[in-house]
């Protein structure tokens with residue numbers, strides 16, 4: 383039986399803390415591995431703690447664009463110190479929603495670039511937040527030699543998806559796929575060998591997910607929906623996603 387890989391989830395978020403033993407148990411029982419991304423120093427440390435508890439936790443540490451104005455050196459140090467342990471660097475990226483001035487934009491870009499250079503230095507994959515900044519990111523990425531690039535929660539248009547595919551980037555879709563027509567259209571245009579799935583928990587989703595805290599088990603619905611859209615069996619897609627996840631992670 384294949385392992386299910388969640389390409390992007392924030393298990394280090396305080397919202398999961400009280401249920402953590404149960405979540406790690408479920409992951410073991412249901413054969414789920416998760417790329418656990420971080421936001422800042424605190425969540426990066428928490429991600430490393432979770433990795434100590436379960437090897438199904440694949441630790442990604444880094445600074446999210448929302449946190450880019452805070453002190454960043456301690457996170458860079460943590461990446462350096464743990465470079466042999468971590469699975470990747472993330473969540474990193476660009477997002478103008480979190481800035482007010484040009485200076486802050488420059489800081490955000492600097493923090494992003496520094497983390498891309500660390501990914502290059504240690505040959506690690508990256509999990510990228512690209513809300514409304516795909517064109518900026520497409521300009522920056524070719525300057526770095528990074529083994530696996532994931533544009534998580536892909537939200538571009540069809541031509542941006544084409545660019546991502548042509549450059550060999552991975553894209554991931556989450557619970558939104560189950561009810562959002564535009565995401566379903568994008569999925570059918572995604573090369574199945576560059577497709578990953580994610581929950582981005584604890585982000586909440588509407589409709590059938592009723593704004594409940596996103597559980598890692600929502601992945602089955604995402605994969606089921608994707609298999610219908612791609613006209614392949616659930617099992618076959620599961621195998622494909624496991625294979626893609628391993629290539630993304632370089633394992």
Ligand SMILES: [Zn+2]
Nearest residue numbers: 390392473582
């Ligand atoms: Zn995220």
